[in-house]
Amino acid sequence: MRMIIVRHGESEWNRIHRYQGQLDPSLSELGLRQAAALAERLKDEPISVIYTSPLQRAARTAEIIAGFHPNIELRRDSALLEIHHGDWQGKYSHEVETEYAEGLHEWRKHPTRSQMPNGESFSNVLKRTLEFKERLLVEHADQTVVVSTHDVLIKILLADALGMDMDRINRIWVSNASISEIQYGDGLPFLANLSEVSHLGRLALGHESQKAI
Numbered sequence: 375m376r377m378i379i380v381r382h383g384e385s386e387w388n389r390i391h392r393y394q395g396q397l398d399p400s401l402s403e404l405g406l407r408q409a410a411a412l413a414e415r416l417k418d419e420p421i422s423v424i425y426t427s428p429l430q431r432a433a434r435t436a437e438i439i440a441g442f443h444p445n446i447e448l449r450r451d452s453a454l455l456e457i458h459h460g461d462w463q464g465k466y467s468h469e470v471e472t473e474y475a476e477g478l479h480e481w482r483k484h485p486t487r488s489q490m491p492n493g494e495s496f497s498n499v500l501k502r503t504l505e506f507k508e509r510l511l512v513e514h515a516d517q518t519v520v521v522s523t524h525d526v527l528i529k530i531l532l533a534d535a536l537g538m539d540m541d542r543i544n545r546i547w548v549s550n551a552s553i554s555e556i557q558y559g560d561g562l563p564f565l566a567n568l569s570e571v572s573h574l575g576r577l578a579l580g581h582e583s584q585k586a587i
Contacts, residue, residue, distance in 0.1 A: 395459030460493025
């Protein structure tokens with residue numbers, strides 16, 4: 375199976391450095407343009423199915439991709455939701471840095487033992503992400519699948535493919551509207567692409583432009 379993993383285009387809250395988690399801001403104007411460029415990049419891929427998080431920033435990105443593949447099923451799957459940020463959700467990055475400095479440091483350095491106040495445990499998001507992967511390996515063994523989802527989910531899938539310590543996931547940067555690709559076969563998974571943004575040109579955003587996920 376080829377899993378083409380895309381991160382949603384820039385959202386309105388990405389733009390203003392506000393934590394989203396499972397809250398549901400829409401794509402920004404730039405995010406819509408990024409999604410269109412992403413769709414153009416994927417228009418000739420032999421896609422069998424598109425999976426998306428139900429949150430509109432990912433779902434709208436997936437819908438724009440699906441515009442070039444009108445006969446392909448688009449499936450919304452709650453396993454692809456971003457990690458729930460609990461009390462951080464809706465707060466600006468500077469507020470989280472001030473009010474939850476110790477917790478933010480632990481999230482960045484040791485996410486596996488981190489627990490955002492009233493949020494989702496890392497073990498839960500890890501479990502649902504890997505169960506989703508295993509489900510696709512059975513159902514789409516010889517197919518090309520597009521997955522439109524969020525920062526933490528993508529990092530987990532990439533770290534799993536590489537056999538990385540999950541405490542190192544925040545060393546991976548995944549750009550908005552980027553493409554990562556994992557190829558699964560009989561042997562070890564193969565990371566074929568990591569956060570590619572060549573299709574975005576001047577629409578691409580760097581790490582410094584986004585302070586909250």
